[in-house]
Amino acid sequence: MNVYMVAGGLLLFPPYGVLGAMAYHRSRRLAGIDYLESQTQALKARDRSLAAMGIGAAILVILLILAIFTLNDFAVARGYFDFHVIREALPSMTRAFLRLNVSLAIVSELVVIPWSIAVALARGSTSKAVAPIRVMVLVYGDLFRGIPALLTLLIVGYGIPRSGIPVLSEISPFWAMVIALTLVYGAYVSEVIRSGISSIPRGQLLAARAIGLTEYQAKRYVVLPQAIRVVTPALLGWFVVLIKDTSLVSVLGLLDAVNIARISVVNYASLAPLVAAALLFLIATVPLTRLTDVLLAKTQARMQGQ
Numbered sequence: 001m002n003v004y005m006v007a008g009g010l011l012l013f014p015p016y017g018v019l020g021a022m023a024y025h026r027s028r029r030l031a032g033i034d035y036l037e038s039q040t041q042a043l044k045a046r047d048r049s050l051a052a053m054g055i056g057a058a059i060l061v062i063l064l065i066l067a068i069f070t071l072n073d074f075a076v077a078r079g080y081f082d083f084h085v086i087r088e089a090l091p092s093m094t095r096a097f098l099r100l101n102v103s104l105a106i107v108s109e110l111v112v113i114p115w116s117i118a119v120a121l122a123r124g125s126t127s128k129a130v131a132p133i134r135v136m137v138l139v140y141g142d143l144f145r146g147i148p149a150l151l152t153l154l155i156v157g158y159g160i161p162r163s164g165i166p167v168l169s170e171i172s173p174f175w176a177m178v179i180a181l182t183l184v185y186g187a188y189v190s191e192v193i194r195s196g197i198s199s200i201p202r203g204q205l206l207a208a209r210a211i212g213l214t215e216y217q218a219k220r221y222v223v224l225p226q227a228i229r230v231v232t233p234a235l236l237g238w239f240v241v242l243i244k245d246t247s248l249v250s251v252l253g254l255l256d257a258v259n260i261a262r263i264s265v266v267n268y269a270s271l272a273p274l275v276a277a278a279l280l281f282l283i284a285t286v287p288l289t290r291l292t293d294v295l296l297a298k299t300q301a302r303m304q305g306q
Helices: 003-012 014-029 035-080 083-124 128-146 149-162 173-199 202-210 215-252 257-268 272-305
Strands: none
Touching (some): 003 035, 014 035, 083 173, 083 257, 083 272, 128 173, 215 272, 257 272
16 A cells, blocks of 8 residues: 555545545554454555545546636636527537438448448458458558548548549539448448457357358358347447548538538637537437447356356
8 A cells, every 4th residue: 555645545635535544544553463454454545545536636627627617707608608509500500410410320331331241251251262352351441441531531522523433423422421431431340340250269160161051151141140249339339430420521511510510600609509519419429339338248248158
């Protein structure tokens, strides 16, 4: 037990730090008399001192936030939390959020999943016939994991309409963004799925091959369903990130929630619309994040039970 830890607890939150100091004193007094009781008191002192430091640090952070929002005649609070402006701007932002951000995230996810499965299967195939494709998907993964997502959106968003390629050059900006997000997230999600496939015991693949299934059939009907179940929490986590990254389309001029918020900032001369936009993303992502935690806990419990 470190005396500095006790001092920190006393300094940051004295009411609870005193309990840690008392336990520390008892542990020192019993050191040469009762070793086990001395160690017990030392552990109590450590836990209480850490709790005191945690409570004290939390109080300091809260006080700092209150100071920031109340200084200069509540300038920050009035600038960011003008509820009249939020109430005026929120309906148009909500419509843009549902029409573009949410729909773009859902459509992109529906394309990303099968694309990622195909990439993962090609990357994990041991067939010599698939070797050229395996090299291509390897290069694809390195390429789009190395390029920033915003840069990919700009390249695709501006490049496809100027390509002159029939059909492709005529697609809407929405579908251009679906393509861009699919390319970016397919590179990441395919690795998640590949790790899930690798986690399935190879004996199951061999058993499926032994009953007459081809390698493709064995992976499709035996390995892949189990792998998807294992990586579902990770896939949901990537979907949360995808929802947030739909805000990047605002740089292309699409009227999503973020762009509406930027326009509203100018119209209302207030930063409150940015808070409203943040609130919309929080409403969409926080429940999914909590669901991810629940699914992850269930997956870990199931794997430990096995």
